[in-house]
Amino acid sequence: MKIRKVTILGSTGSIGINALRVIENLKEEIRVIGLSCNKNIDLLINQIKTFNPLYVSIADEEAYHTFKNKITNHDIELFKGRNGLLEISSISDNDLIINGLVGSSGMEPTLCAIKKGINVALANKESLVMAGSLIEEAMNKSGAKIFPVDSEHSAIWQCLSGEVLSDVKRLILTGSGGPFRTRALDTFANISVSEALAHPNWEMGRKISIDSATMMNKGFELIEAFWLFKLDAKKIDIIIHPQSIIHSMVEFIDSSIKAQIGVPDMKVPIQYALTYPRHVWAPWESLNFSKINKLTFEDPDYNRFPCLLLAKKSLKRLGSSPTALNLSNDYAVERFLKGEIPFHKIHKINKESMDRHNWLKEPKLNDIKELDIWIKNYVYSF
Numbered sequence: 461m462k463i464r465k466v467t468i469l470g471s472t473g474s475i476g477i478n479a480l481r482v483i484e485n486l487k488e489e490i491r492v493i494g495l496s497c498n499k500n501i502d503l504l505i506n507q508i509k510t511f512n513p514l515y516v517s518i519a520d521e522e523a524y525h526t527f528k529n530k531i532t533n534h535d536i537e538l539f540k541g542r543n544g545l546l547e548i549s550s551i552s553d554n555d556l557i558i559n560g561l562v563g564s565s566g567m568e569p570t571l572c573a574i575k576k577g578i579n580v581a582l583a584n585k586e587s588l589v590m591a592g593s594l595i596e597e598a599m600n601k602s603g604a605k606i607f608p609v610d611s612e613h614s615a616i617w618q619c620l621s622g623e624v625l626s627d628v629k630r631l632i633l634t635g636s637g638g639p640f641r642t643r644a645l646d647t648f649a650n651i652s653v654s655e656a657l658a659h660p661n662w663e664m665g666r667k668i669s670i671d672s673a674t675m676m677n678k679g680f681e682l683i684e685a686f687w688l689f690k691l692d693a694k695k696i697d698i699i700i701h702p703q704s705i706i707h708s709m710v711e712f713i714d715s716s717i718k719a720q721i722g723v724p725d726m727k728v729p730i731q732y733a734l735t736y737p738r739h740v741w742a743p744w745e746s747l748n749f750s751k752i753n754k755l756t757f758e759d760p761d762y763n764r765f766p767c768l769l770l771a772k773k774s775l776k777r778l779g780s781s782p783t784a785l786n787l788s789n790d791y792a793v794e795r796f797l798k799g800e801i802p803f804h805k806i807h808k809i810n811k812e813s814m815d816r817h818n819w820l821k822e823p824k825l826n827d828i829k830e831l832d833i834w835i836k837n838y839v840y841s842f
């Protein structure tokens with residue numbers, strides 16, 4: 461079997477760390493040729509010792525210089541800053557890029573890889589939320605593909621294997637409901653950062669944990685599913701399933717439903733994106749059915765999680781609406797994490813940003829960059 465060459469964007473983050481664990485298990489078939497991180501140099505150096513990459517990109521300028529002084533392996537080609545990240549994403553020696561970057565910063569690297577004809581294992585859903593139509597256009601031109609890493613989309617992808625899209629009645633995205641599914645609504649204004657970061661079932665980075673708490677994440681997943689599976693938005697439903705055992709489902713026109721289930725562990729969808737269309741042996745924990753008491757389901761509460769409605773609205777409007785929502789949410793979450801705004805303000809800011817930005821039917825990359833500047837100013841004016 462031909463060894464495939466892979467670069468990991470965000471190698472020191474939650475997805476990156478899990479991806480490297482998966483790759484340790486796939487040594488025979490995958491060679492890590494590139495790693496990128498923001499500023500966690502110590503972990504990066506450990507990863508370099510284990511995986512011996514050819515290319516390394518460091519976003520943070522200060523961290524880049526610290527790293528350069530510490531480095532002993534001069535065979536590594538080094539990249540710096542935002543441009544470096546785009547360059548490492550475009551190295552055509554790659555067979556696959558794993559994008560585990562956080563937030564809207566992950567969009568352009570996805571686009572760079574796709575334009576170069578490199579397939580992307582995508583954990584950065586913001587890429588598709590912000591620039592679904594640009595990425596689709598680039599995929600059509602280059603023939604490159606996106607393999608979903610998001611657990612829900614991996615589940616749907618697995619359920620669709622061997623099926624015909626026109627036989628699908630609907631996709632059913634499951635969501636745990638996050639840490640505030642049952643919290644008294646009148647206490648939402650007092651939600652602290654640490655409460656919002658404590659997800660009941662999944663271990664994730666800070667930004668996505670907050671998105672799970674507001675359920676903006678599920679809203680983004682709706683938009684992500686729309687672009688990935690090319691189904692009418694009306695055919696994508698959301699159901700709350702607090703145990704996170706069913707990772708998502710597909711219902712067919714004969715009312716037969718396929719579900720993909722398992723222990724909530726990101727290594728499983730990451731590995732599938734790397735070994736597709738095969739399932740290969742892995743040492744991860746097996747689901748123990750006798751330990752599951754029950755699987756429960758409920759409709760999402762839009763009053764409690766109004767960010768879900770924003771996502772639905774943005775899908776109806778399309779154009780720059782999902783882009784604006786995504787950018788706004790990045791900065792609103794950043795401000796919440798800094799303790800500058802209360803939890804419930806995230807929705808208000810996102811709504812205003814989406815409603816008030818200068819809507820464009822077909823935003824190009826430059827339009828998105830301009831919108832980014834406007835949204836950042838707008839969100840920081842609250």
Ligand code: MG
Pocket residue numbers: 610611612681
């Ligand atoms: Mg997910």
